[in-house]
Amino acid sequence: MRNSSNRKHLSRASGAGAALLLSLAIATAQARAEDFAITHVSVIPMDRERVIPDQTLLVHDGHILRYGPAASTLPPKGGKLIDGRGRYVIPGLSDMHVHIPVGGPTINGSAEGSVSPDAARAFLDLFIANGVTTVRNMAGGEPHLLLRDAINAGKVEGPRIFTASAIMDGDPPLTSYTMAFGKPDAARAYVRWSARKGFDFIKVYSTLGTDVFDAVVDEAGKQKLPITGHLPQLVSFDHALRGMRSIEHLSGFDVAFWPDPSKVSAGIPDLYTGFAFGTTAKIEELVAKVKKAGVWNDPTLVVYDRLTNELDREKRQGLPEGRYLPAELRDDTLFNQVFDARHRSNLEGSRSVRLAIVKALSDAGAPLLTGTDSPALVVVPGFSLHTELKHFVEAGLTPYQALAASTAEPARYLDRVGQFGTIVPGASADLVLLAANPLEDIDNADRIEGVMVRGRWYPRQEIDATLEAHAAKFAPPE
16 A cells, blocks of 8 residues: 555544544534424425425424424424424435545645634535535545544534545555555455444545455445445446445546547546547446446536636636635645646536436436535535536436435435435434425525524524624635
């Protein structure tokens, strides 16, 4: 394993992560879950496509107690009432591809999460402000485990976290922020370490060789850790599908589209360029294989849209939601160095192919997830998830299908059906109150009146105040 000092660095980073965690806990309002009744609300439970009008939804001890007709469902004594008249309630949303900056993986020897407490707090708050109550962290270290467990224990406010350990790449790796593995035994050892530490899954990357990939798949199976990530460029599409729980960025499709995939080299020059060769027949062929293998796809369409020419890159720096993040999390230098302007323009030209893949996957019944790759390329937490939902609809999915990929489907993917992702008795009270019906127009999914996270209620007024406080902290000096 190259860069063997990475694991030692992760351990050292845990001390810094603990300090950051303490600051987050201090800054967090210690509001306990209370009893609530959302009265006269239209419930969209997301167990199937339906709207149940004029309901009262009861929340007790951070969980959904039940809902029923408003005329016959009495609010609890002493519970807080939320007026749901003219409003719609859906389960909390999930961003299934994020990179939480709290320390952990290394970039050129520095902890990825070397950010200020204000920056780390803003990152979590932006998810909540946009109704994102569950996230999947795609590259982690021990500080992420501390944060995950602190949120689960109610010591820190934030979305529910599932986290990978560090990204497992080949030798040489695609970029400097992954860990390089050239030997199967070293890869097996890291998978075992990840399992002992309590990480939720393994993430593989683009330059892994077939022998190392097979070792990761075998060892992860023994450790009962699912595998996600990039389909490695040197592993055939059919072979890689046998080991993956989910595919990120539609990777693998690009290589399989090439007229001769054996001519693809592992590394940046050929990365994702193969989308340009996609055809209807080839898409249908590959989607059928994905469906048969039972592999999920997390397309992250929004981050592809941020790989643009230099003129549009300049414009992106002025996105209004960017003001809620500090400059350190708006810096897009790294990925724009990885992908030069010509490479980015090629990816812009193949956008229609990626949309067609998403539609074909949906039509075939192959499961989909919503993810964003935030905060890469000024993909702002929370806000970008709503952009991804709109991209799903642009691809041809219905608003219900798009919302399912962000609610019920993530729970199914994570084997947590009934715990979150649907509005059912006993599920975590992760809820988003909307001003209009999102099944009629996906734009309504971000007309948020309030968010509930495990029974903690964030009304619109509090959300706006939090956002403006972050904007004031991160405003450039006059």
